[in-house]
Amino acid sequence: MITFLANPARFLRVAGAVLPWCWAVAAVAGGLGLAIALFASPPDYQQGDSVRIMYIHVPSAWMALGAYTLMAAASAAALVWKHPLAHLVARAAAPLGAGFTAICLVTGALWGQTSWGTWWVWDARLTSVLILFFLYLGVIALGQAFDDAERGDRAAALLAIVGFVNIPVIKFSVDWWATLHQPASVLRAGGPAIDSSMLAPLLLMALAFLAYFLALLVLGVRAELAGRKARALMALGAAGEDRAL
Amino acid sequence: MDAITGFLHMGGYGAYVWPAFAAAALILAWMAVSTLRRLRGNERTLARLQDPRAPDGRPAEGARKGVGVEP
Numbered sequence: 001m002i003t004f005l006a007n008p009a010r011f012l013r014v015a016g017a018v019l020p021w022c023w024a025v026a027a028v029a030g031g032l033g034l035a036i037a038l039f040a041s042p043p044d045y046q047q048g049d050s051v052r053i054m055y056i057h058v059p060s061a062w063m064a065l066g067a068y069t070l071m072a073a074a075s076a077a078a079l080v081w082k083h084p085l086a087h088l089v090a091r092a093a094a095p096l097g098a099g100f101t102a103i104c105l106v107t108g109a110l111w112g113q114t115s116w117g118t119w120w121v122w123d124a125r126l127t128s129v130l131i132l133f134f135l136y137l138g139v140i141a142l143g144q145a146f147d148d149a150e151r152g153d154r155a156a157a158l159l160a161i162v163g164f165v166n167i168p169v170i171k172f173s174v175d176w177w178a179t180l181h182q183p184a185s186v187l188r189a190g191g192p193a194i195d196s197s198m199l200a201p202l203l204l205m206a207l208a209f210l211a212y213f214l215a216l217l218v219l220g221v222r223a224e225l226a227g228r229k230a231r232a233l234m235a236l237g238a239a240g241e242d243r244a245l
Numbered sequence: 246m247d248a249i250t251g252f253l254h255m256g257g258y259g260a261y262v263w264p265a266f267a268a269a270a271l272i273l274a275w276m277a278v279s280t281l282r283r284l285r286g287n288e289r290t291l292a293r294l295q296d297p298r299a300p301d302g303r304p305a306e307g308a309r310k311g312v313g314v315e316p
Binding site for chain 1 (some may be wrong): 277279281
């Protein structure tokens with residue numbers, strides 16, 4: 001019990017120091033990124049101004065994959081080393097990752113309608129990202145499905161780890177299968193194939209989303225920590241009442 | 246005025262670009278609101294449980310020294 005409280009206290013102190021920086025980076029990078037994305041960056045020679053959706057769609061996709069990777073890594077750390085904070089990090093990351101995946105799917109559908117003439121297609125990239133969204137929902141649901149929070153932790157962690165196989169599938173789907181979705185333009189062998197006038201706002205928005213995610217992650221872990229302590233106190237209180245009887 | 250209409254028009258794609266940005270903003274806001282609500286709710290519950298003053302004046306069963314995080 002004491003070791004449980006000692007580590008989280010240290011974590012909370014560090015996280016509390018980092019938090020205002022996260023908000024600052026999110027605000028500055030996001031403001032600058034949006035300004036360039038909407039005003040200064042050029043329209044695409046084929047897609048015109050619809051390309052500006054990219055500045056939301058691509059960073060949210062990166063966050064969707066990154067958050068899941070963090071969630072799976074935290075789950076593995078929790079199961080292997082039994083560090084209690086790791087389960088809480090995974091729990092806090094799940095709804096945030098689900099949110100970014102939803103942004104990716106919605107903005108992608110709008111962009112797809114303009115560039116492909118369809119809101120949706122069951123190609124490998126879109127289907128695997130939809131599966132990612134369902135995996136997030138499954139992890140969240142499993143975590144809440146048990147009265148015993150620790151059983152919920154373990155069940156959710158298992159699904160998060162098993163579901164990680166979907167991440168390389170998403171990344172390489174555009175190479176392994178013939179997809180309507182275009183292949184990679186930034187994270188590819190040979191470096192980015194995108195002009196710097198578009199790459200700059202793209203990276204700024206990605207940084208903003210990352211900082212925003214980290215800020216909410218810290219708050220989420222704090223929330224989970226408070227919830228666990230409350231449950232522990234309630235269990236102690238119930239045990240005390242039993243003894244009094 | 247023309248510049249503003251042009252900006253909103255987004256070269257003919259306004260009906261797609263603006264809903265995309267709006268949806269992103271809404272979902273990002275939801276992420277923050279739901280996290281903060283969970284945080285406030287749990288911290289309030291915890292504070293209530295750690296309050297050493299039980300309704301009848303005796304220390305509550307759940308309040309013990311050493312249980313809690315040093316600020």
